[in-house]
Each structure stands twice: as C-alpha cells, then as structure tokens.
Amino acid sequence: MYVLGIETSCDETAVAIFHSNKGLVHHLLYSQIDMHSEYGGVVPELASRDHIRKLIPLVKQLLQESGLVNADLGGIAYTAGPGLMGALLVGAATARSMAWALQIPAVAVHHMEGHLLAPMLEDKPPQFPFLALLISGGHTLLVHVNGIGQYKLLGESLDDAVGEAFDKTAKMLGLGYPGGPKLSALAELGTEKIRFPRPMTDRPGLDFSFSGLKTFAMNTINASPKTEQDKADIAASFQAAIADTLSIKCRRALRQTGLNRLVVAGGVSANTQIRAALTLMAAGENADIFFPRAQFCTDNGAMIAYAGCQRLIAGQIIEGQAITARPRWPMMELSAID
Structure with missing residues (x-):
C-alpha cells in the first residue's frame, strides 16, 4: 500500500510516499525560512498562506517524480497536531479532501509520534x-x-x-x-x-x-x-x-x-x-x-507517511466527515497498535 504523508504543522511544507513493503519511495520539502527570517520568527498567518500555495503543487511533483498517479495511493496520512492551528488545517483539509475524492482512508498523525518513529526509516531501526x-x-x-x-x-x-x-x-x-x-x-x-x-x-x-x-x-x-x-x-x-x-x-x-x-x-x-x-x-x-538522519530530524513528510502507514495497516482510520486539527495534543492520549 502506498501512503501519502503530509506535514504542515509549522513553517515547512513536506510530503512523502511510503510503501508498506518497499519502504520510503520519495519525499519533498519546501522550507519557509527565507520568508520568516525577515520577521525574526514564524508568522502563523503567513505560514498558513504559504502552505496553501505550495502544498498541492508539491504533492503533484511528488507523484510525478515517484512515477505514481492518484489512483495508486492506498491511504493518506497528515499531521493533525500539535502545531499552528491555521497551518494544520491546510494539511488536514487537503488530506481529507483528497481521501474523499479518491475513496481511500485517511489517518490523523501526531507530530511528535512522527518524530519518535523517524529512526524506523533507517537501515538499522531500533x-x-x-x-x-x-x-x-x-x-x-x-x-x-x-x-x-x-x-x-x-x-x-x-x-x-x-x-x-x-x-x-x-x-x-x-x-x-x-x-x-x-x-x-x-x-x-x-x-x-x-x-x-x-x-x-x-x-x-x-x-x-x-x-x-x-x-x-x-x-x-x-x-x-x-x-x-x-x-x-x-x-x-x-x-x-x-x-x-x-x-x-x-x-x-x-x-x-x-x-x-x-x-x-x-x-x-x-x-x-x-x-x-x-x-x-x-x-x-x-x-x-x-x-534519524539529519534530513529527518526536522519536520518532514517521511515520518508522517511512515507513522500513518502503521496506523492504517492497523485499521485506525478516520470516521465521519469532520476536518479537525489539534494545536495541543498530548501524545500519551494516542491509542496503541497491538
């Protein structure tokens, strides 16, 4: 199963595709550092607007460079929190909309669980x-x-x-x-x-x-x-x-x-x-x-795609039609995978 991962929790727009058997297929990242450096820190409204501009083109580029099309995707994982509310909603709305249109499951991923599992992407995972x-x-x-x-x-x-x-x-x-x-x-x-x-x-x-x-x-x-x-x-x-x-x-x-x-x-x-x-x-x-390797220490789509893939395999999909994001979300509230 190919899983698209979307990360928009703060100031980086990141996407990746992870396959349940083949591993990481491809990942891309667009950083907003140059834009925010003018202000000495992240401006939430500007971050949200830039995610809106960059996310869909980045997903299209990712699929093209991976040699895949929308129909190849078996699920979509996205960062639902914690993070900046506006930025999170961009990723959540995009992921849920794509999942509905393609009639595939979506799963909300905890940002810090993504980081925690990032070393699993290495050749010798813990x-x-x-x-x-x-x-x-x-x-x-x-x-x-x-x-x-x-x-x-x-x-x-x-x-x-x-x-x-x-x-x-x-x-x-x-x-x-x-x-x-x-x-x-x-x-x-x-x-x-x-x-x-x-x-x-x-x-x-x-x-x-x-x-x-x-x-x-x-x-x-x-x-x-x-x-x-x-x-x-x-x-x-x-x-x-x-x-x-x-x-x-x-x-x-x-x-x-x-x-x-x-x-x-x-x-x-x-x-x-x-x-x-x-x-x-x-x-x-x-x-x-x-x-994790240096490129997977900072915010990235690969860790979200991996974490989401594990939860999708376990059958933990989002039910209903609500689009939600949680700027505060204790990681200890997450359900376990047996």
Whole structure:
C-alpha cells in the first residue's frame, strides 16, 4: 500500500510516499525560512498562506517524480497536531479532501509520534522497547516506548523546551532566525569558558527546566560589552550545558527503566554536540543509541507517511466527515497498535 504523508504543522511544507513493503519511495520539502527570517520568527498567518500555495503543487511533483498517479495511493496520512492551528488545517483539509475524492482512508498523525518513529526509516531501526528523548522547538520529552502508541511519559520540560531555549538565547546574541542552528554554528568557534548551570540535575526526577539557562545567558551577555569571540564562547558554554543536562537525564532514565536502547529525535537531535554527548553517555551505559538522519530530524513528510502507514495497516482510520486539527495534543492520549 502506498501512503501519502503530509506535514504542515509549522513553517515547512513536506510530503512523502511510503510503501508498506518497499519502504520510503520519495519525499519533498519546501522550507519557509527565507520568508520568516525577515520577521525574526514564524508568522502563523503567513505560514498558513504559504502552505496553501505550495502544498498541492508539491504533492503533484511528488507523484510525478515517484512515477505514481492518484489512483495508486492506498491511504493518506497528515499531521493533525500539535502545531499552528491555521497551518494544520491546510494539511488536514487537503488530506481529507483528497481521501474523499479518491475513496481511500485517511489517518490523523501526531507530530511528535512522527518524530519518535523517524529512526524506523533507517537501515538499522531500533527494536521495541526503548527510551525516547524527543527534543524540538516546542517539546522536550523522555518517553518509555513499548510499541507504537504504547507510551509512558517519564519526564518533560516544566518551562521552555530545548529548542525554545536555543532560539531565545540566539536572539539575545543577535543571531537572527532560525536561532538554534545559528547558535550551534557559532558555538563551533568558541570554547566552554563559562560554567553554565545544569538545571535540575542535582535532584531526583526526570523533568527538565531550561528557562534558567536562558536567564543565565541573558545576565552573562548583559554584564559587559562582548566581542565576537566572547559571543562564541557564550554559545559554546550554553550548548555544553544543554548537552550535559540531556545526557545526565537520559543516563538516569536508562538506569531507572533498565532499557538498553535510546532513540533521540526531533529538530534539536541534529545538533552535533548533543549527538556526541549522548553517544558517549550511551556507550558508557552499554546502550545502543539511534538517531534519524539529519534530513529527518526536522519536520518532514517521511515520518508522517511512515507513522500513518502503521496506523492504517492497523485499521485506525478516520470516521465521519469532520476536518479537525489539534494545536495541543498530548501524545500519551494516542491509542496503541497491538
């Protein structure tokens, strides 16, 4: 069965086709970064309008380059949340309309479940059960995963997510949008000369808090005029604190659960220093670690097509005619696939 995946949760229009036996067939992505960079961040209304302009042409291009036609599709999966309401509705309305017209099933996919399952697209996917660290612009989650839809939340951020902390600190350093990748690039030019706190690592538990790191960075930046090298050192020190904090929490979670597999996914999982720190930690715990390839760390259609395909095979289709989107949607509410 060929499944079309549609992702429009924020500022990237992404589509993909996944086959239940052949695997990933093709994927395409259109990024809105250039448009939003003028405003220093994502403008929801502009994002929605751009999805409207780009989505249908991108689907047509995807089918053409895959050597397929509409009639070859056996189902359509789309991101129904969480995300920007207007952006989500563009994908939802398009997916449901196509499914009705083609008389094929549609399935709503949780954006973070898509990220969680992205490593399944690799040649050596992880086996269940595993520990998952999901780190993105809006989420920081530690999850015990027994299977698709079988999730137990172990820890989450009590304030800013990792990606938010990166973006806000980058803005304070005058780096512009998108902040996270620019801060990481600047950190490569610096050294860890400032000892940032490792928040909530000196107490039991698996929750996170990153707002204090942002405040520490702001106070450090405002203390005196900074040269470009000083800024690079601040970026390197901030990033090191993030990497250490995530490593400490993941080590604690591996030991508490007895799991020996760690999946790290979401946009921030593309960060090279975080990958290196977590890989080193996992080796010390005799645990296997899995990352999606860089192009599947950020928002993409392939992860939605894969997740949707698994749920379609399990018979989890949308009934009725309502078109719904959920800007807030706890992942623990998802139904399990036996």
